[in-house]
Amino acid sequence: MFHTFLYQPLFNALVFLYEYVTFQDVGLAIIVLTLVIRLILYPLFYKSFHNQTVLQKLQPEIKRIQSSNKGNKEKQAQELLALYKENKVNPFSSFLVILVQLPILFALYRVFLNGFSPDAFVDLYSFLEAPVATSNTFLGLIDLAKSNILIVALAALAQYFQGRLALGRQGVKTGEESTAQRLGKNMMYIGPGITVVLLYTLPSAIGLYWLTTSAFSIVQQVLINRSLAKKNNNEQPQGTNTTTT
Numbered sequence: 001m002f003h004t005f006l007y008q009p010l011f012n013a014l015v016f017l018y019e020y021v022t023f024q025d026v027g028l029a030i031i032v033l034t035l036v037i038r039l040i041l042y043p044l045f046y047k048s049f050h051n052q053t054v055l056q057k058l059q060p061e062i063k064r065i066q067s068s069n070k071g072n073k074e075k076q077a078q079e080l081l082a083l084y085k086e087n088k089v090n091p092f093s094s095f096l097v098i099l100v101q102l103p104i105l106f107a108l109y110r111v112f113l114n115g116f117s118p119d120a121f122v123d124l125y126s127f128l129e130a131p132v133a134t135s136n137t138f139l140g141l142i143d144l145a146k147s148n149i150l151i152v153a154l155a156a157l158a159q160y161f162q163g164r165l166a167l168g169r170q171g172v173k174t175g176e177e178s179t180a181q182r183l184g185k186n187m188m189y190i191g192p193g194i195t196v197v198l199l200y201t202l203p204s205a206i207g208l209y210w211l212t213t214s215a216f217s218i219v220q221q222v223l224i225n226r227s228l229a230k231k232n233n234n235e236q237p238q239g240t241n242t243t244t245t
Helices: 002-020 026-040 042-057 059-068 073-086 093-114 118-123 149-167 179-199 204-232
Strands: none
Touching (some): 002 026, 002 093, 002 118, 026 042, 026 093, 026 204, 042 059, 042 093, 042 149, 042 204, 059 073, 093 204, 149 179, 149 204, 179 204
């Protein structure tokens, strides 16, 4: 099922884009394929990013509820659930995004790892023809079959800015931070480090996908932040009693 419903369609989509859309530039084909996947999954990602951003802004109220109900976990859970319901957020939505994205990531990993090797074209649909000539270069400069330090560096940088935007300005000022805020700030630096470690030994085709999806996420997060900022000019999130910046 994984091969038939994920790997094969993604591989054929890459071949189609390479042959008919991106002028036989596999790097551009990877970028277009990544954007198509992100656009298809846009509603799911948008909802998850929106929830995360609202939860960041609700951290002062969440912390107050946890502090005032230390000895009563049941009441603490009830008040937190009421707060989430009032602000229409689901703290577990990010797990759904991960569950949906992981199989696609594994399939894309195999597609980019196999590339356009002769054995790979066995999975080509009957209505598509294998390219007469194939090239692994991006813009005629970068060999996507090998690791490339520039792609790795750009992917790590994009990962950092994505994390910074997701964190927002919560917890930047001095003062006691919640566990979630500390974790978010730590991941802002740990994420790019993990990106470098993972991508350094992999074909830069995977790094290009990583860079493209992170850049898409940055644009998406900017749009979400602007939307919430505009909304907050008219009203504060229900249940909060602190001013956010």
